[in-house]
Amino acid sequence: GENVEQHPSTLSVQEGDSAVIKCTYSDSASNYFPWYKQELGKRPQLIIDIRSNVGEKKDQRIAVTLNKTAKHFSLHITETQPEDSAVYFCAASRDGQNFVFGPGTRLSVLP
């Protein structure tokens, strides 16, 4: 079955710097890759997603890149702000079924 690894497990950056979180997946048939942000005590929130027919997607300060050959995808956050501090989860699925999540990255943005 699918296996998703995520690195780093914790990440601290200075406010205004960029943050990059990387995930790798094992099932080459996976074709949908969402990213979720979960603040302490709150529900995971979808922040961006990408499908396998696209190599990159951007939404304001957030971007995701996908390398199908290497089976990895990355979340890029630019100009980080304290409110970006949260746990970020990547996930992989085939046709929107059987989502497998990465273990999460705790991002701390230091003022």
Next chain:
Amino acid sequence: KAGVTQTPRYLIKTRGQQVTLSCSPISGHRSVSWYQQTPGQGLQFLFEYFSETQRNKGNFPGRFSGRQFSNSRSEMNVSTLELGDSALYLCASSLRADGETQYFGPGTRLLVL
């Protein structure tokens, strides 16, 4: 539109009991998925329902079951509770028939004593 809602928000049960959790998806969403979130295992997929049919199932024992009603509301049941079932149970709904673009509910925090 109202978001995904889950009831109850908190539950305390003892080993051996059973529990039923409820999830109301966003209006118009027909796909509902359930997840278990624990500090040790992270977010794990339980099952997914679409149009009252279980479409996918994760690697959980048969004590975990669910169903979906004609109005897309879903329930999840855990029988013979074990201490290890203590977790945050999240449901997510999707407008898309393929289940992509999921929106999570606030979760039900279950504590098994």
